[in-house]
Amino acid sequence: NAGVTQTPKFRILKIGQSMTLQCAQDMNHNYMYWYRQDPGMGLKLIYYSVGAGITDKGEVPNGYNVSRSTTEDFPLRLELAAPSQTSVYFCASSSQGDGYTFGSGTRLTVV
């Protein structure tokens, strides 16, 4: 099984540009999450989803949008990139009673 696949692995954006971070899982997990990781800050939850068609905000949702049209995919959209969004982004999925499975991350730099 591939687990959780994130693309791209690296990206450099200019201020004001937009992009979509892709996340796909093949484990039929209902729950999916987007986190960002900044040095010394641990992981902060951006958005999460408990199933197809259902999304909700986490701790730091401003500047981001998500959608969950299928169980497998949970893309994260940045509409107007800002330097404060420079971070490493992790997608994760989980099912009842299981530990989370994380993707390998997307390293984003906004210049």
Add this chain to the structure above:
Amino acid sequence: SQELEQSPQSLIVQEGKNLTINCTSSKTLYGLYWYKQKYGEGLIFLMMLQKGGEEKSHEKITAKLDEKKQQSSLHITASQPSHAGIYLCGADPLWRNQGGKLIFGQGTELSVKP
């Protein structure tokens, strides 16, 4: 809101030495996850503790959950360079054993000197 505090924030040990990382919660812990992150990579699931007093081991890593103290500890015996990385604890503030959004500590960076 619940917060997790890890200590120490960083740790350098000589190969072969034992070490302990702590994770303290501001509220009652109903369950706790431990993850390891290698530099530049994703998070690898280590263990999940659900009950007060529970202790789990995997190879040379042992984790315990003390609900009364709202704390979990991760202990590594006879550390090796392969143990180096960032260790993160995570907890679900609305633990219902059904999956939910995790909050994380800030991480503990472990370096093991050969």
